[in-house]
Amino acid sequence: MKICITAQGDSLDALVDPRFGRCKYFAISDTESLMAEFIENKDKDGMGGVGVGAGQLMADKGVEAVLTGNIGPNAHRTLQAGNIKVITGVSGKVIDAMNRFAKGELKSADGPNVDTHFGEKGEVPK
Amino acid sequence: MIISVASGKGGTGKTTVSVSLALSLKDKAKLIDCDVEEPNAHIFIKPIITEEYPVCAIVPEIDSGKCKLCGKCGEICEYNAIAVMPDKPGVKGQTIVFSELCHGCGACMYFCPKLAIKEKERKIGLVQKGYRAGLGFIQGKLNIGEAMSPPVIREVKKRMSAETTVIIDAPPGTTCPVIAAINGSDYCVLVTEPTPFGLNDLVLATELLEKMKIPYGVVINRSGMGDGKTMAYCQKNGIPVLMEIPFRKEIAMSYSRGRSIVEDFPEYEKSFIQMVDNIRVYVEK
Amino acid sequence: MRQIVIISGKGGTGKTVITASFAAIAESKVMADCDVDAADLHLLLTPEIKEKGFLKSGKTAEIDPDKCVKCGKCLEVCRFRAVQSNFVIDPVSCEGCSFCSLVCPERAISMRENVTGEWFVSNTRFGPMVHAKLGIAEENSGKLVNIVKSKAKELAQNNGARFVIVDGAPGIGCPVIASISEADIALIVTEPTISGMHDADRVIKVARHFSVPIKLTINKYDLNMDMSDIIEDYCRKNNIDVVGKVPFDEVVVEAMVSGKTIIEYSAGKTAQIIKKIWNSVSS
Structure with missing residues (x-):
C-alpha cells in the first residue's frame, strides 16, 4: 500500500511536518519497503489552494493514505473525493510513523481537524 | 470629474x-x-437605499455525466480551484471545484474536451444605491469570509456615472483593491496625519500614485498633534497640501457619534468647496 | 507556544501601538508584522535586518512582439481586460490565469513569475522580529503574510520562545484572514466610534467564521463614553471579554514621535493598563 507522510526534511529521520498543504516535503513510501521518495513541496508558501494542490498530487501518485499532523477542509474534501485515507495527529520521526502505520497503530480521521483560511461556507456562525 | x-x-x-467633500x-x-x-461612509451620510444588486463571481460547474476525469481542467487552473480524482477499483472518481479559490478566468470551460463545464454565479457581495437629499450615494459590501474585493469594487464603479463630481472613498493601503478603486480618477486626495506612522504610509501612497500617473495632493488631518515632518516632506517634494484639519477633541467626539465635520462645524464647508474648485482648475488645465 | 494576533x-x-507595547512587555517572544501593506511596527522597534528574501507570487503574462501576429485570440478570451488593443499586457489588470498563453497559436505569450515583496528576519531591542514589505501596487499580501507567520513560528520553535505576537492586517479580506489563521487568540482593538464598532463587528464575524477565540479592548474609550458602553454591551451579548479600556492619552503620540513604545516612554496609567491587557491575552 502506497502512503505519504508529510516531512520537515528529506530523510527518514526527519520529523513529521504538522502541516499538509504547507509541509516541506512529501515522503511517499510503500508499506512493504522502508524506503521513501521525497518530493519537495514547491507550493508550501502558496496563497490559497495549497491543500487542494497537495491532494491532487496524492491522487496523481496513487497514494492510498496520508499521515500528517493537521488537515484543513479543502485538503480533506479533495482526499475524501479521491478515497484517500487521512490520518492526523501524527508526530515524531517519519520512519517511526511508517512503522506504526504498518503495525496498524494509526487510525484515520473522520473530518478536517483545522480550519482553512478560506472557509467553505458562505454564511457566518452567529 | x-x-x-x-x-x-x-x-x-x-x-x-470624502463625506465632507460630498x-x-x-x-x-x-x-x-x-x-x-x-x-463606513453610510454611517455619516445616512442614505435612503433605493436599489440593491448582488455581486456575483462566475465559477465552473462540472457535469459529472459528461466528465471523463481527463484532468485537463485541474492541470491548467492556476489557482488550484479544481481537483480531479481518478476512478479506483470500486470507487468512482470525481472532479471537484473549490469556488472560493476560483478567479473566474473561464479557461477550464474553454479547454474541457468533453464540454462538461458550464458556469454559474456565486454571490460574493452586493452594491447598494441610494441618496440623501440631492446627494447620490453608492456603496459596495464584501461578504464576510470572502477574500477578493476587486470584483465588488469594479461592480460599484460600473453603477456610477461621471456627469457630476464623483467622490470615491477608496480602501486604505497600496494594493489591488486600492488600484481597482482609484483607477480612472482625475485626481486623488491623500489623507494623512502628522505622525511617524502617517508619514511612512503617506510616502507609500505617493509611490503608488506616481506609478499610476494620477495627480494628487495631501490633506493633513489632526494637524497640531505629532510633529512637523509631514508638512516638511510635502514642501520638499512639491506636493500640494490641500487643507489642514486641526486636531480638536470636539471633532473627534462628533466623528465618534457618526456626524461629519461639515454638519457640526459648518465653518469648514467653505474650505472643502474651495478644495474641489482648486482641484477642478488643476484638472481642467 | 502561543500565537497572539492583534487586529x-x-x-x-x-x-x-498596542502590539509594540506587547513587544516591550512580553518575555520570550518573536514579533511578526503582518500588516505588510502599511507596515509601521518597524518605526517603533527599529529592526536590524539579519536575513531577507523575495516573495515570488502569481504570474503575469508577457507578449513577445516578435512572435505575435495580432490574431486577437488572447484579447477575445481574457476576462480581466488585461490585453490592450496594441497587444501589450496591462500588468495591473492581469490576474495570471494563463488563459491567453494557453490559447496563443504562435506561443508568443509567456507567464513570468512576479516578485511582489520582500521579507526580513531581524533583531530588535526586544528580540527577533519578522516583517515584510509588499511592492507598491502589488497583490497577494495574504501570501506574504503567510511567509511572515511561518518564519516567525519557525523562529519561535527554534528559540523555544513562548509567544508569537502578530500585528495583523486591517480589513476583513485575504490578508486579515491569513493573519488570523492558526492564532490561539485574536485581540481586537477598537475605538468608541460608530465606524470602529461597525468594523469591529465585521472582523469579529471573520474571526468566528474561522473559529479563532477573541478578546476585545477599547482604545481612547473616554473620547465617547456612551459609545464605549454600547460596545461593552455588544460584547456582553456576544460573550466577548473586554480586557481593558485604554484612555485617550497625548503621551501615546509623543512616544510615537520619539520612536519609542509607550511602555518605555512613560510609566503612567496607559502603560499600566496595556500591561494588564497583556496579562489577560497571554494566559
Missing part, C-alpha cells in the same frame, strides 16, 4: 474627508464608497 |  480619496494607512480620516457639494456630487471591506 | 478591522485604532 472623478476625485478619489485614499490613504496609505487606515484611520487617518479618509472617510471624514456633503459640501450637496446635489452637485455623488459619493461612491469603494472601501467594500469596511464601508 | 482591528478599521485602521488607525491603535493596533500597532
Whole structure:
C-alpha cells in the first residue's frame, strides 16, 4: 500500500511536518519497503489552494493514505473525493510513523481537524 | 470629474474627508464608497437605499455525466480551484471545484474536451444605491469570509456615472483593491496625519500614485498633534497640501457619534468647496 | 507556544501601538508584522535586518512582439481586460490565469513569475522580529503574510520562545484572514466610534467564521463614553471579554514621535493598563 507522510526534511529521520498543504516535503513510501521518495513541496508558501494542490498530487501518485499532523477542509474534501485515507495527529520521526502505520497503530480521521483560511461556507456562525 | 480619496494607512480620516467633500457639494456630487471591506461612509451620510444588486463571481460547474476525469481542467487552473480524482477499483472518481479559490478566468470551460463545464454565479457581495437629499450615494459590501474585493469594487464603479463630481472613498493601503478603486480618477486626495506612522504610509501612497500617473495632493488631518515632518516632506517634494484639519477633541467626539465635520462645524464647508474648485482648475488645465 | 494576533478591522485604532507595547512587555517572544501593506511596527522597534528574501507570487503574462501576429485570440478570451488593443499586457489588470498563453497559436505569450515583496528576519531591542514589505501596487499580501507567520513560528520553535505576537492586517479580506489563521487568540482593538464598532463587528464575524477565540479592548474609550458602553454591551451579548479600556492619552503620540513604545516612554496609567491587557491575552 502506497502512503505519504508529510516531512520537515528529506530523510527518514526527519520529523513529521504538522502541516499538509504547507509541509516541506512529501515522503511517499510503500508499506512493504522502508524506503521513501521525497518530493519537495514547491507550493508550501502558496496563497490559497495549497491543500487542494497537495491532494491532487496524492491522487496523481496513487497514494492510498496520508499521515500528517493537521488537515484543513479543502485538503480533506479533495482526499475524501479521491478515497484517500487521512490520518492526523501524527508526530515524531517519519520512519517511526511508517512503522506504526504498518503495525496498524494509526487510525484515520473522520473530518478536517483545522480550519482553512478560506472557509467553505458562505454564511457566518452567529 | 472623478476625485478619489485614499490613504496609505487606515484611520487617518479618509472617510471624514470624502463625506465632507460630498456633503459640501450637496446635489452637485455623488459619493461612491469603494472601501467594500469596511464601508463606513453610510454611517455619516445616512442614505435612503433605493436599489440593491448582488455581486456575483462566475465559477465552473462540472457535469459529472459528461466528465471523463481527463484532468485537463485541474492541470491548467492556476489557482488550484479544481481537483480531479481518478476512478479506483470500486470507487468512482470525481472532479471537484473549490469556488472560493476560483478567479473566474473561464479557461477550464474553454479547454474541457468533453464540454462538461458550464458556469454559474456565486454571490460574493452586493452594491447598494441610494441618496440623501440631492446627494447620490453608492456603496459596495464584501461578504464576510470572502477574500477578493476587486470584483465588488469594479461592480460599484460600473453603477456610477461621471456627469457630476464623483467622490470615491477608496480602501486604505497600496494594493489591488486600492488600484481597482482609484483607477480612472482625475485626481486623488491623500489623507494623512502628522505622525511617524502617517508619514511612512503617506510616502507609500505617493509611490503608488506616481506609478499610476494620477495627480494628487495631501490633506493633513489632526494637524497640531505629532510633529512637523509631514508638512516638511510635502514642501520638499512639491506636493500640494490641500487643507489642514486641526486636531480638536470636539471633532473627534462628533466623528465618534457618526456626524461629519461639515454638519457640526459648518465653518469648514467653505474650505472643502474651495478644495474641489482648486482641484477642478488643476484638472481642467 | 502561543500565537497572539492583534487586529482591528478599521485602521488607525491603535493596533500597532498596542502590539509594540506587547513587544516591550512580553518575555520570550518573536514579533511578526503582518500588516505588510502599511507596515509601521518597524518605526517603533527599529529592526536590524539579519536575513531577507523575495516573495515570488502569481504570474503575469508577457507578449513577445516578435512572435505575435495580432490574431486577437488572447484579447477575445481574457476576462480581466488585461490585453490592450496594441497587444501589450496591462500588468495591473492581469490576474495570471494563463488563459491567453494557453490559447496563443504562435506561443508568443509567456507567464513570468512576479516578485511582489520582500521579507526580513531581524533583531530588535526586544528580540527577533519578522516583517515584510509588499511592492507598491502589488497583490497577494495574504501570501506574504503567510511567509511572515511561518518564519516567525519557525523562529519561535527554534528559540523555544513562548509567544508569537502578530500585528495583523486591517480589513476583513485575504490578508486579515491569513493573519488570523492558526492564532490561539485574536485581540481586537477598537475605538468608541460608530465606524470602529461597525468594523469591529465585521472582523469579529471573520474571526468566528474561522473559529479563532477573541478578546476585545477599547482604545481612547473616554473620547465617547456612551459609545464605549454600547460596545461593552455588544460584547456582553456576544460573550466577548473586554480586557481593558485604554484612555485617550497625548503621551501615546509623543512616544510615537520619539520612536519609542509607550511602555518605555512613560510609566503612567496607559502603560499600566496595556500591561494588564497583556496579562489577560497571554494566559
